Amino acid sequence: MIPDNIASGPDLIPANDAQRLAALHRYQIIYSDPEEVFDNITRIMAVVFDMPMAFISLVDKEQVFYKAKVGPFNLPQVDRNDSLCSIAILQPQPTIFTNTLDVPYLTEGRFIKGEGGLRFYAGAPLTTPEGLRIGTVCVCDTTPRNFTTEQTLLLERFAQLVQHEIEIRLAARAQGVELEAMVAARTAELQRANEALQKTNAELEQFAYVSSHDLQEPLRKIRIYSSLIAENEGLNWSERTQEAHRKIMESTERMSGSLKDLLHFAGLSKAESFELVDLNEVLVAVTSDLELQIRQQNARINAATLPTLPAIPLQMHQLFYNLLNNALKYRRPNTTPEIAIQVKEVEDGNTGNKGFEITIADNGIGFDMQYHDKIFTIFQRLHNRTEYSGNGIGLALCRKVVQNHSGNIYATSIPGQGTCFHVVLPNTSARMATAVPEMAAI
Numbered sequence: 001m002i003p004d005n006i007a008s009g010p011d012l013i014p015a016n017d018a019q020r021l022a023a024l025h026r027y028q029i030i031y032s033d034p035e036e037v038f039d040n041i042t043r044i045m046a047v048v049f050d051m052p053m054a055f056i057s058l059v060d061k062e063q064v065f066y067k068a069k070v071g072p073f074n075l076p077q078v079d080r081n082d083s084l085c086s087i088a089i090l091q092p093q094p095t096i097f098t099n100t101l102d103v104p105y106l107t108e109g110r111f112i113k114g115e116g117g118l119r120f121y122a123g124a125p126l127t128t129p130e131g132l133r134i135g136t137v138c139v140c141d142t143t144p145r146n147f148t149t150e151q152t153l154l155l156e157r158f159a160q161l162v163q164h165e166i167e168i169r170l171a172a173r174a175q176g177v178e179l180e181a182m183v184a185a186r187t188a189e190l191q192r193a194n195e196a197l198q199k200t201n202a203e204l205e206q207f208a209y210v211s212s213h214d215l216q217e218p219l220r221k222i223r224i225y226s227s228l229i230a231e232n233e234g235l236n237w238s239e240r241t242q243e244a245h246r247k248i249m250e251s252t253e254r255m256s257g258s259l260k261d262l263l264h265f266a267g268l269s270k271a272e273s274f275e276l277v278d279l280n281e282v283l284v285a286v287t288s289d290l291e292l293q294i295r296q297q298n299a300r301i302n303a304a305t306l307p308t309l310p311a312i313p314l315q316m317h318q319l320f321y322n323l324l325n326n327a328l329k330y331r332r333p334n335t336t337p338e339i340a341i342q343v344k345e346v347e348d349g350n351t352g353n354k355g356f357e358i359t360i361a362d363n364g365i366g367f368d369m370q371y372h373d374k375i376f377t378i379f380q381r382l383h384n385r386t387e388y389s390g391n392g393i394g395l396a397l398c399r400k401v402v403q404n405h406s407g408n409i410y411a412t413s414i415p416g417q418g419t420c421f422h423v424v425l426p427n428t429s430a431r432m433a434t435a436v437p438e439m440a441a442i
Helices: 017-026 036-047 149-175 181-212 216-236 239-267 280-289 291-297 313-329 368-374 394-404
Strands: 053-059 062-068 077-079 095-097 118-125 131-140 274-280 300-303 308-311 338-347 356-364 409-412 418-426
Touching: 017 131, 017 368, 036 053, 036 062, 036 131, 036 149, 036 291, 053 118, 118 149, 131 149, 216 239, 274 280, 274 313, 280 291, 280 313, 291 313, 308 313, 308 418, 313 338, 313 356, 313 394, 368 409, 394 409, 394 418
Parallel strands: 300 338
Antiparallel strands: 053 062, 053 131, 062 077, 095 118, 118 131, 274 308, 338 356, 356 418, 409 418
């Protein structure tokens, strides 16, 4: 999926670039106004692939123009040399970078280098009937991701859909058909598909909610009846039977915890209103919740003065609770946990948007950075339950919270020395009194 010459850097200008550019401009779509049809396609792509960013790009002679986009990247166009889409049009099959930092040629790219740069990219070319590749549909993330064969085929289908829409417009002009009526019809069709997808997401959320809630009742009965049996018959049990009973109780407790965590995770996709949230108050509440752990471990938490910003209060509490709990849990043996919380103002060099980068650093066990992507995946763990408790959902929940706030989260770590989580949150008053869009539901 990566061009053969990527290690040394590909020639971004294909031999047929003159014909390709002629075909592109024949469609009269580049540098045109946004159209709801294409906007809806990118929204659906972001949901289907669970990606924070999705684009429809058109590659011109010196610029890459974004006909439609979803996510925090707000530039309408970028230099051709800076865009991964310029690489994606060099071959007929999709181009996929699961981690851009693993590709030497890409590491110094404008939108890749540094913390918070693009780490994942998957793009499929928009191909004309003559076989000329004029642009791409693509999805991106700021953390490394895997991409399955099925997802690759689906991305190609999206590219075919977009190219079909472009061909419709060309045919309409040639036949003198009223384009607006045709666009309106296609927009309505895509809107119906979008609504159907949202309904499916809502049903999946409801299923997760009902399943996790309803399954708690039989678990509760298992625990109650197992305890009653132990009280009445436990004195006559052999050591083997006692061990089996202990394992039953531990397993039901773990499953109950997993179901509760799944309930919380499913709830993150619901629309909630933003309001001004003082993160200092959030931190006070979280440290109060974790007071017993902090006291038992003699943990020291040093925090800078945190900002007040537009956010969802409950989700900010969940974010800080899980990050601090994680720092306390994965402490080094015979070492007093030390947690440092710092903040600095940041500005997106591409969009000019301002925000805050909050870091939560500990002196715990750390982890190998090759597992960076795994730690943010739901129910994925780097350690077994005998070493550290938990269900492997806390950091996945953190990632979802930050995505709901159009932010970014990543970690840096050194085994045996500690981990630092970086949370970048925008500070835009425009988010006030708005809701998390239902399209964020997965």
